Amino acid sequence: xxxxxxxxxxxxxxxxxxxxxxxxxxxxxxxxxxxxxxxxxxxxxxxxxxxxxxxxxxxxxxxxxxxxxxxxxxxxxxxxxxxxxxxxxxxxxxxxxxxxxxxxxxxxxxxxxxxxxxxxxxxxxxxxxxxxxxxxxxxxxxxxxxxxxxxxxxxxxxxxxxxxxxxxxxxxxxxxxxxxxxxxxxxxxxxxxxxxxxxxxxxxxxxxxxxxxxxxxxxxxxxxxxxxxxxxxxxxxxxxxxxxxxxxxxxxxxxxxxxxxxxxxxxxxxxxxxxxxxxxxxxxxxxxxxxxxxxxxxxxxxxxxxxxxxxxxxxxxxxxxxxxxxxxxxxxxxxxxxxxxxxxxxxxxxxxxxxxxxxxxxxxxxxxxxxxxxxxxxxxxxxxxxxxxxxxxxxxxxxxxxxxxxxxxxxxxxxxxxxxxxxxxxxxxxxxxxxxxxxxxxxxxxxxxxxxxxxxxxxxxxxxxxxxxxxxxxxxxxxxxxxxxxxxxxxxxxxxxxxxxxxxxxxxxxxxxxxxxxxxxxxxxxxxxxxxxxxxxxxxxxx
Numbered sequence: 001x002x003x004x005x006x007x008x009x010x011x012x013x014x015x016x017x018x019x020x021x022x023x024x025x026x027x028x029x030x031x032x033x034x035x036x037x038x039x040x041x042x043x044x045x046x047x048x049x050x051x052x053x054x055x056x057x058x059x060x061x062x063x064x065x066x067x068x069x070x071x072x073x074x075x076x077x078x079x080x081x082x083x084x085x086x087x088x089x090x091x092x093x094x095x096x097x098x099x100x101x102x103x104x105x106x107x108x109x110x111x112x113x114x115x116x117x118x119x120x121x122x123x124x125x126x127x128x129x130x131x132x133x134x135x136x137x138x139x140x141x142x143x144x145x146x147x148x149x150x151x152x153x154x155x156x157x158x159x160x161x162x163x164x165x166x167x168x169x170x171x172x173x174x175x176x177x178x179x180x181x182x183x184x185x186x187x188x189x190x191x192x193x194x195x196x197x198x199x200x201x202x203x204x205x206x207x208x209x210x211x212x213x214x215x216x217x218x219x220x221x222x223x224x225x226x227x228x229x230x231x232x233x234x235x236x237x238x239x240x241x242x243x244x245x246x247x248x249x250x251x252x253x254x255x256x257x258x259x260x261x262x263x264x265x266x267x268x269x270x271x272x273x274x275x276x277x278x279x280x281x282x283x284x285x286x287x288x289x290x291x292x293x294x295x296x297x298x299x300x301x302x303x304x305x306x307x308x309x310x311x312x313x314x315x316x317x318x319x320x321x322x323x324x325x326x327x328x329x330x331x332x333x334x335x336x337x338x339x340x341x342x343x344x345x346x347x348x349x350x351x352x353x354x355x356x357x358x359x360x361x362x363x364x365x366x367x368x369x370x371x372x373x374x375x376x377x378x379x380x381x382x383x384x385x386x387x388x389x390x391x392x393x394x395x396x397x398x399x400x401x402x403x404x405x406x407x408x409x410x411x412x413x414x415x416x417x418x419x420x421x422x423x424x425x426x427x428x429x430x431x432x433x434x435x436x437x438x439x440x441x442x443x444x445x446x447x448x449x450x451x452x453x454x455x456x457x458x459x460x461x462x463x464x465x466x467x468x469x470x471x472x473x474x475x476x477x478x479x480x481x482x483x484x485x486x487x488x489x490x491x492x493x494x495x496x497x498x499x500x501x502x503x504x505x506x507x508x509x510x511x512x513x514x515x516x517x518x519x520x521x522x523x524x525x526x527x528x529x530x531x532x533x534x535x536x537x538x539x540x541x542x543x
Contacts, residue, residue, distance in 0.1 A: 017530045018405075019537035022386070025409045027505050031280045032358040035365070036383060036536050041279050045272065045365040048380040050534050052136055058352040059102060059140065061377040067350045068251055069097050075247050076239065083230055088237040092143040096350065100140045104129045106355040106384065107147040107345065110179050110225035111158045112170055112187065113194070113211065117507040117515075118357060118384065121527065122146075123229070125355050125385040127236045129533035142352075146229055147241045147345050150179020150222040151292070151335045153299045161190075161511040165501060168193055176297035177335070179222030179244055183215050191215060198517035207516050232524065243344060244294075246332035252344050255374050256291065256327055256334050261320065263304065265290045265339050268369040276366055285366075286339035294335040301337075342367055343374045353380040383536045386507060387527065389515070394495060395542045401488060405540055412496050416489050437466055 023033040035042050038049065047061070048054035073096050085093065095101040106122040114120060123146050130142040152158070158178050159170035168190050174181040191211045198204035214227040226240050243249070258264055266288050273285050291302045293311045300313045302323075309318045318326060327334055336344045342364060345351065356364065364381055371378040390398075390405055398405055401419060408415065441463040448455035501509040515523045530539050 015526060015530070015541050015543040017542075018540045019532075019535070020406060020540065022383070022536070022538050024406065025505075025538055027409075028358050029281070029362070031362055031365070032383065034280075035361060035381075042365065045276060045368055046381055047368065047378040050380060050382055050536060052534075054380050055133060055137070055352060055534075058377070058380045059137075062102060062350055062352050063099070065377050067348070069099075069350065071247065071251055072348055072350075073097055075245055076241065078247075079226070079240075079242055079245070083227065086234050089234055089239060092141075092237045092239055095141045096143060098141065101143060101350065102140060102352045103143045103145045103349045104133070104353045104355065105145040105147050105345065105349060105351050105379075107149055107360075109149040109152045109154070109158050110221050111161070112190070112221070113161050114225075114228065114512055115158065115161060117510050117512055118386070120232075120512050120524070121387060121507060121531075122355055122357070122384045123233060123238065124236075124524065124527050124531050125382075125533075127233065127238055128385075128528060128531035129353060129355065129382070130237075132533035144236070144238050145241055145349060145351070146233075146238060147243065147349070148179065148222060148225060149341070150225070150242055150244050151177045151294060151299060152179075153177055155181075161513070162501065162509050163194060163197055163511055163513055174297060177244065177294055177299045179220060179225070179242070180297065181221050183217055183219050183221065183224060185217070187215060188217070194513055198513055201514075201517035203520035204517035206520065207513060232521075236528070241349065243348070244332070244335075246330075248348050249331040249334065249344075252336075252347050253327060253331055255340065255343060255347065255376075256331075256336075257324060258374070259289065259291060259340065260309070260323055260327070263288055264373050265370050268373045269339050269366055272369045273366045280362075286337065290337045290339040292335040292337060294333050299335060302334075338363060339367065339370060343371060343376050346371070346376050346379060347374075351379050353382055355382045355384050357384050382534065385531050386505070386538045387530070388499070388538070388540045389506060390499060390540060390542045392542055394499060397491060397495060401491060405542070408495065408499060412492060415492050415496075419488055419492065438463070441466075 021033075022028045022036060031042075035046075048058045073093060076093055076096075080093075096103075104126050106126045108119050108122060109115075111119060123144075126144040126146065130144040133140070133142045153176055155170075155172070155174070155178060159172070161168050170190060171186045172181065172184060174184075191208065194211065195204070195208045198207060210228065210231055214224045214231070216224075222242050222244065226242060229238070229240055266286055269286050287301070287303075289302055289304050289309075292299050293302050293314065293316065295314070298314060300311045303310050303312070307320070309320070309323045310316065342354070345354075354364065361381055361383060368378055388405075395405055398408060403415065403418075407418070410418070441459060445456050445459050448459060496503075499506070512523075519526070526541065526543070530541055532539075
């Protein structure tokens with residue numbers, strides 16, 4: 001575990017934080033904005049509003065479901081063998097046996113070295129929500145959980161990080177479930193590259209030592225991720241769940257059997273998405289059979305063809321009776337796809353709230369009927385916290401340019417146009433002239449109408465041509481004026497490249513290594529301090 005001289009809750013640093021609506025950033029979908037605003041179009045697609053009353057309703061629904069708490073605690077106890085739990089974690093683990101203990105969960109694949117920043121933000125959000133709920137509902141206990149999606153097989157998505165703008169890629173030929181992939185020399189070489197970039201910072205060597213301790217030759221990715229996340233968040237009481245576990249999967253056998261015999265999830269999600277897609281961009285509707293077969297380094301779709309269950313790449317076939325026997329004997333070989341993954345999560349955890357990003361909310365909103373058909377409680381859905389980290393030196397430069405930090409969510413061209421129009425002493429807009437010309441042509445049309453109605457077409461053509469030329473002239477004037485502000489344009493371009501890597505939010509690109517190397521565990525505490533449990537707003541932190 002990382003040595004920490006501060007407690008997770010200690011306020012040893014002051015930052016300026018501002019919260020704005022997600023919709024103000026321009027980086028989130030209409031569906032996300034509508035969900036956050038409580039739009040009527042979406043209310044049929046979720047169960048509990050994001051509020052304390054919604055939490056209470058979610059708790060009541062969960063109390064009516066028979067979660068196998070003993071099975072969960074036993075599985076987690078075995079999972080943590082060889083890892084020393086602190087007192088807070090031990091209490092949280094044992095409290096899961098109590099009917100008044102509930103989890104608040106976020107889920108993510110085990111990206112190497114945690115991947116983009118929002119991996120960290122999601123986990124801290126779960127921690128903060130759990131802490132807030134303990135204060136507001138002291139009669140219950142709440143345990144933050146990171147549920148590891150280690151069975152996903154997308155190496156291209158999970159096997160790289162961005163560090164100082166450089167893409168560091170794990171070059172491996174391994175296939176199958178990402179969490180089962182083995183750490184090799186190519187992955188260790190990435191640690192060496194990271195060390196070269198962060199070793200000069202105050203906490204760089206501490207971080208590299210942690211990476212080297214967690215990522216060792218022959219260990220699989222899910223175990224390394226468990227150790228890394230535990231080292232970072234043990235003091236906050238976080239528990240990690242690795243669902244690639246035969247014991248946990250066996251408890252999900254009834255739902256898998258229902259899927260094999262009825263293919264129920266496809267119809268449930270298809271009907272829901274038909275309604276949802278009337279208002280929003282289509283989400284993935286899954287397949288006729290939403291299961292994978294997982295064995296060794298392979299994870300392949302199970303398909304139903306002419307009443308025969310097949311896994312073509314593995315040359316495997318079963319009748320219904322045979323595949324049910326395979327399920328009974330080897331539950332760990334069956335893996336839910338995105339349509340059933342959430343149902344599995346909510347089956348094994350006494351969960352009341354799920355924290356996810358915009359994409360996750362979109363597909364969870366299509367799953368309510370799948371949960372209903374599975375007879376599993378549907379949790380409250382909470383949009384994960386988002387942060388934009390702006391160093392004071394950049395904030396000062398933005399102010400000197402005449403902008404607020406929020407202004408910089410506009411694109412570069414819009415910012416440059418605003419700057420020129422704000423600071424130029426010359427008249428750049430032809431709005432008044434355009435209105436005058438429109439009035440002149442309107443008067444011409446009225447005069448001509450009494451003489452010959454066919455002249456109107458000719459006048460309309462003249463008006464269109466004149467206005468077009470005026471608009472083109474306005475653009476030329478603006479371009480000419482922009483050349484006088486070349487230094488300011490360069491500053492805007494630079495600030496955009498720094499604050500919005502690859503024209504995206506920091507949290508979707510940057511890895512946490514640089515931030516941690518600079519500030520150590522204090523950086524995690526900063527994010528914790530400014531996280532909000534159920535206040536779903538975008539946070540700008542200046543420091």
